[in-house]
Amino acid sequence: MKLATWNVNSLKVRLSQLIDWLSKVGPDIVCLQETKIQDVDFPFDAIRTAGYEALACGQKTYNGVAILSRSTGTDIVTAIPGFVDEQKRILAATFGDIRIISLYVPNGESVISDKYQYKLGWLGALA
Numbered sequence: 001m002k003l004a005t006w007n008v009n010s011l012k013v014r015l016s017q018l019i020d021w022l023s024k025v026g027p028d029i030v031c032l033q034e035t036k037i038q039d040v041d042f043p044f045d046a047i048r049t050a051g052y053e054a055l056a057c058g059q060k061t062y063n064g065v066a067i068l069s070r071s072t073g074t075d076i077v078t079a080i081p082g083f084v085d086e087q088k089r090i091l092a093a094t095f096g097d098i099r100i101i102s103l104y105v106p107n108g109e110s111v112i113s114d115k116y117q118y119k120l121g122w123l124g125a126l127a
Contacts, residue, residue: 002025003031007034007104011066015043023050031065033103035065036062053071054067066102073095077093085122089122
């Protein structure tokens with residue numbers, strides 16, 4: 001199995017590059033981070049035309065994750081169980097007997113910032 005991960009830093013900006021790369025490399029599964037796109041605007045049709053199914057968990061302007069695959073995923077999870085979070089940073093699914101998790105881990109910036117405390121809480125919940 002060929003598995004890849006890519007922080008696309010805006011799927012709208014990188015979609016043509018992604019489609020071209022998929023045709024050249026042909027991975028079985030691709031995890032995307034920082035898609036910066038709401039699920040309603042996700043380019044499902046373009047991804048399907050490229051030969052992939054897509055699962056997405058995104059939000060406008062920030063964060064967002066996706067999993068592209070040649071087959072359909074099951075047992076889909078779009079949040080850390082028990083952790084209340086508006087940020088879209090996790091997407092998990094099972095493909096055959098393999099569990100795939102696409103994560104966009106928070107940047108904590110400085111150890112004295114609120115973002116660092118959020119990151120610690122997020123990682124603690126993930127563990």
